Amino acid sequence: xxxxxxxMPSIIVLLAxxxxxxxxxxxxxxQYYNLVDPSARGFAGIDNYVYLVTDPDFxxxxxxxxxxxxxxxVITVGLGTLLAVLFNQPFPGRNIAxxxxxSPFFVMPTVSALIxxxxxxxxxxxxxxxxxxxxxxxxxxxxxxxxxASIIAIVSWEWLPFALLILLTAVQxxxxxxxxAARMDGAGPLAQxxxxxxxxxxxxxxxxxxxxxxxxxxxxxxxxxxxxxxxGNATTNLAFLIYARALLQYDIGGAxxxxxxxxxxxxxVAFFLVRSIARRLEV
Amino acid sequence: MATLQLRDIRxxxxxxxxxxxxxxxxxxxxxxxxxxxxxxxxxxxxRMIAGLEEITSGDLMIDGKRINRxxxxxxxxxxxxxxxxxxxxxxxxxxxxxALRLAGVSKAERDRKVDEAARILQLxxxxxxxxxxxxxxxxxxxxxxxxxxxxxxxxxxxxxxxNLDAALRGQMRIELLRLHEELKATMIYVTHDQVEAMTMADxxxxxxxxxxxxxxxxxxxxxxxxxxxxxxFIGSPRMNLMPARVVKSSGTGISVALPSGPEILxxxxxxxxxxxxxxxxxxxxxxxxxxxxxxxxxxxxxxxxLGGLTLLHVTIEGGExxxxxxxxxDATKARDQIRLAVDPAACHLFDKAGQALPQRAxxxxxx
Ligand SMILES: Nc1ncnc2c1ncn2[C@@H]1O[C@H](COP(=O)(O)OP(=O)(O)OP(=O)(O)O)[C@@H](O)[C@H]1O
Ligand SMILES: [Mg+2]
Numbered sequence: 001x002x003x004x005x006x007x008m009p010s011i012i013v014l015l016a017x018x019x020x021x022x023x024x025x026x027x028x029x030x031q032y033y034n035l036v037d038p039s040a041r042g043f044a045g046i047d048n049y050v051y052l053v054t055d056p057d058f059x060x061x062x063x064x065x066x067x068x069x070x071x072x073x074v075i076t077v078g079l080g081t082l083l084a085v086l087f088n089q090p091f092p093g094r095n096i097a098x099x100x101x102x103s104p105f106f107v108m109p110t111v112s113a114l115i116x117x118x119x120x121x122x123x124x125x126x127x128x129x130x131x132x133x134x135x136x137x138x139x140x141x142x143x144x145x146x147x148x149a150s151i152i153a154i155v156s157w158e159w160l161p162f163a164l165l166i167l168l169t170a171v172q173x174x175x176x177x178x179x180x181a182a183r184m185d186g187a188g189p190l191a192q193x194x195x196x197x198x199x200x201x202x203x204x205x206x207x208x209x210x211x212x213x214x215x216x217x218x219x220x221x222x223x224x225x226x227x228x229x230x231x232g233n234a235t236t237n238l239a240f241l242i243y244a245r246a247l248l249q250y251d252i253g254g255a256x257x258x259x260x261x262x263x264x265x266x267x268x269v270a271f272f273l274v275r276s277i278a279r280r281l282e283v
Numbered sequence: 284m285a286t287l288q289l290r291d292i293r294x295x296x297x298x299x300x301x302x303x304x305x306x307x308x309x310x311x312x313x314x315x316x317x318x319x320x321x322x323x324x325x326x327x328x329x330r331m332i333a334g335l336e337e338i339t340s341g342d343l344m345i346d347g348k349r350i351n352r353x354x355x356x357x358x359x360x361x362x363x364x365x366x367x368x369x370x371x372x373x374x375x376x377x378x379x380x381x382a383l384r385l386a387g388v389s390k391a392e393r394d395r396k397v398d399e400a401a402r403i404l405q406l407x408x409x410x411x412x413x414x415x416x417x418x419x420x421x422x423x424x425x426x427x428x429x430x431x432x433x434x435x436x437x438x439x440x441x442x443x444x445x446n447l448d449a450a451l452r453g454q455m456r457i458e459l460l461r462l463h464e465e466l467k468a469t470m471i472y473v474t475h476d477q478v479e480a481m482t483m484a485d486x487x488x489x490x491x492x493x494x495x496x497x498x499x500x501x502x503x504x505x506x507x508x509x510x511x512x513x514x515x516f517i518g519s520p521r522m523n524l525m526p527a528r529v530v531k532s533s534g535t536g537i538s539v540a541l542p543s544g545p546e547i548l549x550x551x552x553x554x555x556x557x558x559x560x561x562x563x564x565x566x567x568x569x570x571x572x573x574x575x576x577x578x579x580x581x582x583x584x585x586x587x588x589l590g591g592l593t594l595l596h597v598t599i600e601g602g603e604x605x606x607x608x609x610x611x612x613d614a615t616k617a618r619d620q621i622r623l624a625v626d627p628a629a630c631h632l633f634d635k636a637g638q639a640l641p642q643r644a645x646x647x648x649x650x
Binding site: 178182183185191196 | 333334335354355356357360361362364365366368369370371372381382385386429433
């Protein structure tokens with residue numbers, strides 16, 4: 001009798017924080033509900049969804065979301081692995097270099113996006129522009145010419161330290177006698193990396209991919225601060241599309257439909273990821 | 284064919300010298316064991332031979348060629364690590380074939396060699412397993428198999444049996460000896476277990492603090508230790524060492540007196556000793572026996588019965604503790620008063636500097 005009472009508080013909290021918003025989102029996604037047109041309320045059936053999937057912007061944002069996810073994963077895991085191996089070698093000033101390499105992780109996304117936008121990538125005030133003019137090149141207006149690539153660069157910069165941190169600890173846990181055995185077996189540095197280090201890291205790489213994916217599907221602050229989804233819809237991902245629907249166009253019903261789609265998308269990605277990584281974790 | 288020469292090999296880590304000039308000849312097909320207390324530099328020396336550790340100075344030659352600057356894979360050596368160092372994500376077969384695969388050997392040839400090694404080591408049923416699904420002894424054999432498939436000129440072992448239980452260790456000792464016979468290869472083996480050293484070695488190298496104390500066959504070291512360190516290190520139970528004083532030196536040996544009175548004639552060359560010199564008398568535990576007319580009186584402190592052997596820990600007059608080893612099971616009890624007789628042939632004398640005085644007669648098996 002007592003047991004259900006004791007778990008009640010956590011169930012109530014769970015309901016309040018998760019189930020209620022989820023059910024409300026589902027509910028609104030089947031309603032005509034626009035804040036600037038209070039007269040047009042009522043049950044919409046699947047109209048919001050039809051409107052969403054027939055909107056070319058939606059498919060563009062879906063593609064942008066996945067491109068952003070895939071690019072940042074490739075960059076952070078690839079560079080992170082290389083840097084982890086490098087930072088594991090002894091060299092003077094290694095501890096300071098490690099701290100510096102990991103510090104971007106402690107900068108909040110809005111701030112790092114602003115730093116990139118105004119201090120680095122700005123064609124007039126930015127460091128990149130200054131460097132380009134110094135050698136006589138035309139400064140590049142990054143957010144106008146390569147908007148998505150710029151966002152990818154910023155987000156990768158934010159997440160590289162995380163990948164590096166996890167992978168570095170994994171590299172450090174590699175038994176050095178294994179590498180010496182490989183050396184005796186005739187493995188050069190590259191063969192050691194490929195046959196010994198990389199398999200040893202596969203578990204940690206799986207963890208990095210899984211955690212980063214959860215956060216990268218919902219990148220928002222970096223886009224909001226820099227490009228606001230533009231130019232046009234070049235950097236509008238699903239999270240930003242939903243925001244635009246709900247808070248720029250006041251279309252709660254349409255935004256909710258987008259939200260439901262985002263939930264489904266996240267679950268599909270998570271399903272495949274967890275399955276492939278769980279298989280690897282067994283080894 | 285593989286012989287090794289070490290000429291004044293030295294190794295320093297930063298400013299600390301850990302290997303202090305080692306000279307050593309290792310013959311073809313010899314089974315050489317490095318022994319010594321922990322931290323004396325056995326592993327470091329082995330790793331320098333393997334090429335895993337740079338040689339600070341000196342020459343390392345294999346078959347007469349200097350190989351200080353040759354990479355570990357090109358020296359024709361294979362090493363078995365204490366932790367086995369198997370590749371966890373590869374099967375036993377892939378582990379054993381790894382070196383061949385890197386060397387570009389064809390799949391058929393690799394399989395043939397791995398199967399051959401697996402047969403020698405009785406690993407055939409486990410070839411498709413991963414290391415984590417093997418027992419300690421099986422992992423050990425895979426590590427040895429990984430060395431065998433490369434057909435090295437010299438095998439290096441760094442305490443390969445120290446992670447195994449006593450029974451398995453005994454069994455693996457015999458297997459390694461059988462392998463040594465079968466493969467006809469030179470083997471260098473590091474251990475701090477002197478039973479392994481005594482039973483397996485053709486030649487034992489006793490190291491202390493980066494210096495070779497003595498090189499010789501197991502029986503040479505046992506019957507003719509060159510100094511106090513080797514005398515105390517080789518042999519279990521340890522040799523009894525007690526202070527004594529030279530009474531007189533004659534053609535048949537040196538008479539010494541224990542502090543408690545008894546005199547013992549030790550058959551060693553006495554040139555250079557004068558009566559009154561302080562020396563150390565060493566008596567192997569099996570060189571003492573209980574005899575009512577014995578010269579030394581003592582009280583039994585403790586009895587260890589091993590079945591086939593009995594070890595008596597005796598406190599002799601003057602307070603020195605000695606160990607006595609008796610064949611078979613003995614009825615002596617703790618607190619018994621006994622007298623001990625000494626077998627002069629099992630005695631050794633060491634001068635003040637700890638160097639052994641040469642025995643007048645060599646042991647027949649340690650010529
Ligand atoms: N990389 C290193 N840097 C500095 N000192 C080292 C290094 N490797 C070994 N040493 C030192 O060299 C000495 C010899 O070490 P080594 O590992 O060869 O001993 P060992 O005889 O194998 O001992 P054990 O029986 O415990 O394995 C030790 O004093 C050790 O502290
Ligand atoms: Mg060692």
